[in-house]
Amino acid sequence: MASPRPDPAAAAPGSLAKRTVRDFTFGRILGEGSYSTVMLGTDQTTGQQYAVKILDKRHIIKEKKTKYVNIERNTLNRLNHPLVVRLHFAFQDPTSLYFVLDYAEHGELLTLIRRCGQLPEVNARFYLAEIVTAVEYLHSRGVVHRDLKPENILLDRDMHIKLTDFGTAKLTDSADAGPPRANSFVGTAEYVSPELLTDKAVDRRSDLWALGCILYQLLSGRLPFKGANDYQTFQQIIRHEYTIPDDFSPAARDLVTQLLAANPADRIGAAGPDLAAVKAHPFFSGLDWRDLHLQVPPPLPAPSPPVGPWNGTASDDDEDLIDDSDLFQRLQALPVYEGGGALPADLGSYTLPRPSSSDPPTVSAASPPLRSPPRLVTTPPQPYTMPSYYDPHPSQSSLSYSSTQSPPDPHFHNLHHTELALHEGGKLSQSAQPWTWRGRLALRLSSLCPCICGSRP
Template sequence: MRIFLLSRTLLCFCFSVHGSSLPVLSEAVTYTRHSNVLLRHREEKNVSICWGSRAPQESFTIKDFELGKIYGVGSYSKVVRAKKKDTGKVYALKIMDKKFITKENKTAYVKLERIVLDQLDHPGIVRLFFTFQDALSLYMALESCEGGELFDQITRKGRLSEDETRFYAAEVVDALEYIHKLGLLHRDIKPENLLLSSDGHIKIADFGSVKPMQVSSITVLPNAASDDKACTFVGTAAYVPPEVLNSSPATVGNDLWALGCTLYQMLAGTSPFKDASEWLTFQRIIARDLRFPDYFCDEAKDLIDRLLDVDPSKRPGAGPDGYASIKNHPFFKGIDWDNLKALKPPPLALLRRNSSRNLSHAGDTSERHTGGNGESAASITRLASIDSFDSKWQQFLEPNESILMISMVKKHQTLTSKKVQLILTNKPKLFYVNPLKLEAAVNIVWSDNPNELSVQVVSPTNFKICTPKKILSFEDAKQRALHWKKAIEALQDQ
């Protein structure tokens, strides 16, 4: 285990944010190795940084980068592919809104994430290279994982084979053991936060919910510790353990529960407690309503069953045997734990986007199964055609313009939501209308360039439409989030 020895006196830099200050760690540091211990030393600001320096505060501007596709969107941030113009190096650039951070009291979370990432050193965890800022935003330049999310691989393949699951799970276990040995809780382990390098190896990402335990090797500034209690609800509904729902303090068992849910999802293609709403999902979690498909092998059933024990102290990895109880489980028979990175990863399933695809296939989710509510592409096309004859929508169309997809959705904003009619036409045009007032349509700026218009599926019902200036959040009760994504991308391909 690598241990970080840090001086308690760390240099802070204050961002000026609308009259207040937002401290973010910005010291330049170097590392040396001695007797397998990683020593971390603070350097003076103007001293040259030698090998191993981590995440310095740079004087870059956003104009120094060529921005590409959007990797993901959060409540106060988005992550985009960014190429440094002078070096050609590619990063995943996390762009955070200063105003939102201060308004929503997220300062401690941002500082903690930055400080923790600066001290983590493991091949299975995304690396933070440097940070910078401007008047509106904070920027973190993270390792770009060109293989995408593990969630995407599950979606594209329908579900993963036992061998694929075993490989990915082993790499997650290895990185999670490192995180826990440092005295940290990740608190948001899920397939969307398990990224893949270009050669297919797992990288744990998104430390926005990280929590240091009482005994931790990570040095955290007092004003950088998140101010929530360890039992505060964070993370994602489908992966939250029952003890958190019952307001019990968080432990390593929380991450182990999420590991069990992720294992299940890799093998089944869906999370174990998924239901029609978050409330119903929570009820299934509390009741431990766990059902295994017939095709699960006995070893997988046993490991998942143990990881999803209602008693967090009994989950493998949480007891006195530590992670040996996971690594020695029969499901991982044949895994060389000392040489994981030398193993050949499973081949990546690529997103099929080409000009031959058309809107008649926009409703397909995969070759293995249909969309979340079982509707086929043909039924969605018929639905759009029927609704398009409604005269109240025709008034928003131009001559020879027809509706390709239409649905009543909820448009979510920070504190409110409202129902709107979301409409996609063959022009192509994408807009929404207040169905009661039938006011002038609000156009969403169209672009055939996926870097300027993209759709991120959050869940079967929820999706985000991302443009350079806005991120719009929608909820389709008929679980057509993926249908909307495919329909828009199909038009972009034409």
């Protein structure tokens, strides 16, 4: 039985005493994104557990993500539904923003699909019905999710869904939606609708397409559109190339077909302001739509044994904003299937701190960006330790060591003292640093024939 929900008016953001970081005890990491970390937080006063999303201000400013953070908070502020994750508190400190959200103990719906392989139709019907109910509520509040996928659908303690991740949502009745961006889209490749790829247009009907992809994935354990890379996936979507497994029931086959209609106007539920047409489909025959969040979900089957590496997910990275004009030009050349609450004001003035001489080495441009560690830890952080093969006396102009690079070959350690002698003598050029192949070659040559590098024997 689902636990009773508190009075919304009493728990609305801003109606309770202001919370700070000191009011919470933080435990394990629940998830990590491109500019955020979600940690399990416990209110020290009530003992209530929450999912605390910690957003790094420095990364938000640097990567120009302020707009999406604003959209996420403004969207959460206008939503209050038992099947949608809820924002309880929001606060900040000098380095981070904190969103205190509902804690879903059973993780992502994708994990359930992976564990079961595919769900029986009775389970898929119940979970799709909850997703449809949540999406219908979003649309009634002027919100288009734009990134519906099993990774963004959580399961709470009673195995009911919680729709989450509104950073790329579109507020259709608000200026936060902003003007459409040329040569860009938001979403995850395997779930984007064809009109988004060809016309760069998005509305509530794009969420209906994603519902079709999710139903297909619930029943089969795999995605309807999945190529070797994003471009091939987009080709499949634009050409409407997918097959429905033979074990789908006639009702399931029909609903998937109507949701995955290439023409947005032909999708079931696209005509009316709500999703009554979807709810009336024979696939949901016999389902009681009243208070789904209070019903007991159908028992789940035993987990399926692993049969090989998982290849049905979209991506492990949640960086869903794609800007690629060349990609869109190639896609538009393909034949199209013609079938039936703002952030605090002081965030804008937040400036990035200037590096000091005691900072760790700067990551080179060729290296992947390092994700900022969580700002809150339960134990003091370990001091930064230089690797044994790191030169402690480089000049500032030649500093190019990256902690993401692999250590040099075993021979390099034996030449460490030779490296220091060469560097102090000024004979090792900036283009032949000791952690590059040129540097290692110069060091070996210097040990065999010192006159080559000009060092004294």
